[in-house]
Amino acid sequence: MDQILSYFGLVAELSVGIIAFQVIAVTFALTKKDHWNYLDNGRFIALITGFAGSLILSIIPFFVERFYLSDESIFDFWKMVFSSMIALFLFLTLILIVYVEYLQKQFKKKIRGFGEYSPKLFTAIRAVFVLISIALIFFLFIGFEDQITYEIVCYSLPWFFIVMSFIPFSRLIIYSHD
Numbered sequence: 001m002d003q004i005l006s007y008f009g010l011v012a013e014l015s016v017g018i019i020a021f022q023v024i025a026v027t028f029a030l031t032k033k034d035h036w037n038y039l040d041n042g043r044f045i046a047l048i049t050g051f052a053g054s055l056i057l058s059i060i061p062f063f064v065e066r067f068y069l070s071d072e073s074i075f076d077f078w079k080m081v082f083s084s085m086i087a088l089f090l091f092l093t094l095i096l097i098v099y100v101e102y103l104q105k106q107f108k109k110k111i112r113g114f115g116e117y118s119p120k121l122f123t124a125i126r127a128v129f130v131l132i133s134i135a136l137i138f139f140l141f142i143g144f145e146d147q148i149t150y151e152i153v154c155y156s157l158p159w160f161f162i163v164m165s166f167i168p169f170s171r172l173i174i175y176s177h178d
Helices: 002-031 038-067 074-110 120-142 147-177
Strands: none
Touching: 002 038, 002 147, 038 074, 038 147, 074 120, 074 147
């Protein structure tokens, strides 16, 4: 159990270090720019959301360990960690669906008078998030048969958010020189 918790503690420390580097780099890069535009704000929010997701997912095993009884099998521990991670992932996905709707309304206000507005991009993003939510609900109730699959998924979910945080980071750095 100590090895499992030390791994997730290391992932939490790495995610804090990576976000600190990203925020400092973005701050220095965007000081050359006179102002942050609307897309820069959205990218920065996505960067912070990626950090928060990876940090929370890597802290979940510490909370589950408090409720884990030592006489239960390790398989039950991984099932509890997986269920907690999927429930949080589902909650964050639903928040992102609402945030995309908010962005679409803000975008409509900003481009009023610039011709015909096509919401296809926002519809596609929302559809992807809805499909992810459906898949998460499926995995939450179905689960897996073996412990190894639970371990692989639980070990890799925090890294998903860390990797995804590099997309808005790279876009902020690239567009800081406009």
